[in-house]
Amino acid sequence: MARVGGGDVEIGGLPAPAGDPRRRVVAADDSLDDDGKPRRTGTVWTASAHVITAVIGSGVLSLPWSVAQLGWVAGPVTLLLFAIITYYTSVLLGDCYRSEDAVTGKRNYTYMEAVGSLLGKGQVWFCGLCQYVNLIGTAIGYTITASISAAALYKANCFHSKGHSADCGVYTTMYMVVFGISQIVFSQLPNLHEMAWLSILAAVMSFSYATIGVGLSLAQTITGPTGKTTIGGTQIGVDVTSAQKIWLTLQALGNIAFAYSYSMVLIEIQDTVKAPPAENKTMRKANLMGVSTTTAFYMLCGCLGYSAFGNDAPGNMLTGFGFYEPYWLIDFANVCIVVHLVGAYQVYCQPIYAAVESWAAGRWPDSEFVVRQYHPFSGKFSLNMFRLVWRTAFVIVSTVLAISLPFFNDILGLLGALGFWPLTVYFPVEMYISQSKMKKYSGKWVALQTLSFACFAVTVAVTVASIQGITQSLKNYVPFKTKL
Known part of the structure; x- marks a missing residue:
């Protein structure tokens, strides 16, 4: 109808x-x-909140480990390098929100629409495959990560009440189910326009747990004991073998590169911004604010965490401080992680929801099940039966996959590796060249293509390392038996 x-x-x-x-x-x-x-009512501040929510995930807590693999020189340099690349390509992508002209052209509501408008329909399927596989993978990965933090919360309180020698191991399945139930509720928010408050809350949470990690690292660096640090990171023959050094370095490079990636939701975020001023100008400020804020926290977490733990830095800096004291601070940090991931999950899933619902509305325009809007609370909030059923089913399936594949973070690394180059670099560069009618083989054209090729090479190397990591995880994999 x-x-x-x-x-x-x-x-x-x-x-x-x-x-x-x-x-x-x-x-x-x-x-x-x-x-x-x-x-649209979005501003620089709401767009920045969406960006920060999308970029700063719990992966920030793994940065000390990444810096430990690279060392004092390559670690910070890599963080800065990918911050610059991410900001630059995000600006290019933001200019493609409108076709032909960045200020007055036709709006593109999604990443795929922008690709179709500027590069033709031939590349839309490749873009859609990369984008939605990454978004779905992120939803599953966030379910796993949130459950780990919730289980860590239980474990810290268990040790505090029963003593450090108590058996406080806990299966993460129950926490994944609870997280999934919460997402069923929040998924009924119609779109990103209605989620600014959730993104702002999630951004505050991400600052909170990152700040706690930084504070604990600084305290340990000052008071000791601290781990051994080196210019080149983990040492061959001491910490790792030659082969391990190569694999772990590539994995660390991938962790840092993909920690910045949010291009798959950038166009959708920009579509919440009001005009005037021109959306690309507002988004440029939001990108700068989001990426610079993120980089500051990444540098603090990565470098101070490495200073505290040295070459033996754990995969999660909060667990590296133990589950004991100050247990209440660790508890608060883990609560912040869970709340943040509730919001981040929605930011990444809304493009999936919108794509399916737009397709269904076009396919069955006269179906009341698909199109009718109910207003059960006599307010702006509307309820749609298709949205209720489809989004609930999506959350259930992603939760079941998370329970079935608890090492999915390794697979997510592979998906991120495969998606980084096309979504963060290739499409923004090619769309910008097409929109600006840039002359082939000009100086800027050569520079942009060189950047694209270099990032493609990184993606290939990290893909190989991710496959090696998955192979190692499969050796010890027992379905439905993951315990923290």
């Missing part, structure tokens, strides 16, 4: 696609934007 209201035709609660004969826009309606969609 197509509904006409206030100057726009909605299909399933979503505006009809551009060019659809059922679409009509009346500029006089102040509740609608220039394209007939509900008026």
